[in-house]
Amino acid sequence: MSGRPEILFPLFAGAETLPGVGPKTAQSLAQMGVETPRDLLFSLPYSVIDRRRRSSIKGAELPATLTVEVTIGRHRPTRNRGGAYRIHVTDAEVEFQLVFFHGRSRYLEAQLPEGARRVVSGKVELFDGVAQMVHPDHMVPLAEADDIPAFEPIYHLTQGVTQKTIFKAVRGALERAPSLAEWIDPGQVTREGWPSWTEAIASVHAPQGTADLAPESPARARLAYDELFAHQLTLALARQKERRVRGLQSQATGRLQSKVLAALPYRPTNAQARAIEEIAEDMASDKRMNRLLQGDVGAGKTLVAFMALLVAVEAGGQGVMMAPTGILAQQHLEGLAPLAEDAGVVIEILTGRDKGAERKAKLAALARGDIQILVGTHAVFQQDVAFRDLRLAIVDEQHRFGVRQRMELAEKGKGADVLVMTATPIPRSLALAQYGDMDVSVLDEKPPGRKPVKTAVVSTERMSEVVDHLRKAIAEGRQCYWVCPLVDESEVSDLTAAEERFKHLHAILGDDAVGLVHGQMPPAEKDAAMAAFQDGRTKVLVATTVIEVGVNVPNASIMVIERAEIFGLAQLHQLRGRVGRGSAESTCLLMYQPPLTEGGRKRLEVLRETEDGFRISETDLQMRGAGDMIGTAQSGLPRFQVADLERQAGLMAVAQSDARALLAADPHLQSDRGQAARVLLWLMKQDQAIRLISVG
Structure with a gap:
């Protein structure tokens, strides 16, 4: 495993070795994270344009992207600066116009001479009853018409790179894609009807319609699986190495x-x-x-x-x-x-x-x-x-x-x-992505004696009612958390939100009743404020989210969360878990600022309906996506280019058992399939795994 296998060399050359990519384009591509032909192959198209040829634009529902053969008619150059340069053209049935802004006569007359036949492709729209194709995407002589793909894949771009450049470069990269030995379990390939890696990579770059862009399409599902399998193989190698370290045998006596x-x-x-x-x-x-x-x-x-x-x-x-x-x-x-x-x-x-x-x-x-x-x-x-x-x-x-x-x-x-x-509670697919090297025990029942927390959703317009309710509860000896949102990244404004609320409650509820904790306080002050609340000296603790993890005050039975709609679901669930620890009935009030978005409303409803953290986290994952959910930057969650953790959760579990089974049968990846898996690890840039094998 000393170095990258030779079969992959062409894919790891510089981007400027691709057709149509000069030093400048290579720099622009590098900003998209594309440095080699390999990177380009894994940048999949997100859309596809149907450029199949028609005989006429007649009968098409406009606006639409159409491709037709036309005879070029007369040119009408612009009369004034910034006006439009028009060319009349006729297809098999009707006449329409090609329109160019800032069109240069000499160039257009050379490209589209009167009387010539051309194939043009672009968006056709009606303006004042006249069909116009403004700035055609393609206009070529009949001999070159086959260069226009029937279905053109559309890629994410960066400045300085056009669709045409990427299309051409991808074609060049595909020509270098070698035929690789299969690393997926053969039974799995047959069961799913997946193509080989080489077929899959060619077919994702030549979608024949929108169905081919779906994560479920065989070629995309296969490439997603490759990515998840490489990730799980890396985790399984780490696990294998950890387990080779002899542990201590600790025998319980009871x-x-x-x-x-x-x-x-x-x-x-x-x-x-x-x-x-x-x-x-x-x-x-x-x-x-x-x-x-x-x-x-x-x-x-x-x-x-x-x-x-x-x-x-x-x-x-x-x-x-x-x-x-x-x-x-x-x-x-x-x-x-x-x-x-x-x-x-x-x-x-x-x-x-x-x-x-x-x-x-x-x-x-x-x-x-x-x-x-x-x-x-x-x-x-x-x-x-x-x-x-x-x-x-x-x-x-x-x-x-x-x-x-x-x-x-x-x-x-x-x-x-x-x-x-x-x-x-992390959904299983994310747990596997993040902790795939570990064994997992799940506590999915609540011990007896914990009362459910009543959850209500109220608008901030009813603030005074909420404060009244609070005053009564305090008179009965109960305690309350009041959580203020981190409005934005700057600590200053989050501070003001919490401090304003603190002053407001302080004025209404009296001097010693209210405490304040926020991220900017020196640790000693924070501890003092927490201690005063824990001992019951203060009745209301106004806090930014510093209290979410682990704080235990059994007498606190009310949780008010202001601007709940801007918190993540998992976070709200954690905060709610701070109450309901004692013998009193507990309440959680989710206060939102109207008007609520559809997503915001749905998130708050899920919380109102269930206290099952796993169900809540699954919903959160569907609604916000994996990266958002754990805050990808600090989560150690891998970034996948093809795989979609929300929609392909099932594949992750298969990848984990497949990776573990392969290593159990072939710990040093020496078999034919093991050798193929090594190539996959290099292809997926899993350097960590490669180090583990070479030292293992």
Whole structure:
């Protein structure tokens, strides 16, 4: 696997080696991300123009793009500057006009001499009852008429590149497309009726109508599958390499777990029991665990995580639980401390705030093994933090935690098992794209005793009613979150939105009742405001979205979200999950600013109808698309050129099992199909995978 296979060399030459592409066009193409013939082949047309030839424009429904053979009649040059240059032409049945603005007589007389026969193609429209073709796309002598494709593919362009240039360059690139050995499972190809790669790439660039542009068309589906399969193969290679690292075998005894279960007021749900069992099994094996625990808001992830930590302790080792922020680490500690007490294990917290002697003492206890469970932030990664025997690392909220950090963490405990927790129910197709190298446990039932949250949608025009309602609720001792939107990227205006609302509520509800938290505050102030709300000293917490992840205030039973229509569905669902944690009936008010768009209305209705995070996220994916949903920039979600994650979710699952099966049968990709798969990885520029194979 030393270098790119020779068969692909022609596709990886410079773009300027293509017909009609000079240095300047090559620069323009590079701005579209096209640097080689290969890149051009994967820039598929998004539309197609029917240029099949007709005998006459008569009887066509105008406006329409038409292609006809005509006899050139007389020229009528412009009388005034900026006027139109007209040429009368006749097809087999009727006369119409070709119209040129800024037309140069000498050029047009040379191109379209009177009496000559030409084939013209372009958009025909009626102006004052006269049919006109303004600036034809094509006008050629009969001998060259075959150069006009019957169906012309239309490509996304950039400045300095015309359709004609791309069309010609793509044709050149197609001539270099080699015949490649098949890397997809032959059964899959037959079942789906897919063409070979070479046939598929030729046919997507020669659509015979709009049906050929659909993601479901065999050629497009095949190329989408190639892309997903290459991605899943990369993840599967990473997984194979991770699993080759010998893990620690941590055998649960049940000694500590049984104490916790005995102290619980209810039985774990079946989903919790199943997840605990899957994790214990992984931890007992000599392979390293790399598992994702995916659970909706309130599905009881904390219990599962704690049971996993106990397996590490029962086996004589230590466990660590990581959170993205100090506030969340503190919350994890509060959630886990009572359980730790039931089990009789020592739990401690380590964040960037620990300084001096106190920090030293904690580090010493950790190294001695006196601290059995550590809760912390990224501070845990620092050089001087050493465990006596780290067996399990639990990472919260994957979005902020990529593969690289998972590796770093594993370094701390050579071969320690890794469990990642996310509260974002991600649709299966996205979960596979993002976490395809992991095994997944899903918590899809709610523990008993959690009351559903009543959700209502109200217009901002009813603000005063909402505030009245709030005043009564506070008088009854209840607490409320009031979330203000981040209006735009500049922190300044988001601040003003939150501060304005804070002043407004402060004036109505009285001095000590209202607190404020936003992204611009120094951490200490933020913590103080959160603490005042948690202790019930303030009754209303006005906040920008900093509260969405993990905050737990059981007495808070009202959530008001202002301008809910501009939030993402998954985000609204997360925010709503902050209430409904205590014994009181909880309400979530989604306030929108009229008029609502159709999409906005639909999103808010989905929330009103269901509390099932997975259903909500599927809807979100259909409505907003994959990139938007997780904010592609920070999600580590791959960008696919052909595959459409919303509409081809099913293919992703097939690609994953296919990739894993191929590697199980042929771990070093040495077989014929394995060799073909190597070519695919080079073709798809999966450098990471290529490195894994060459070192593997």
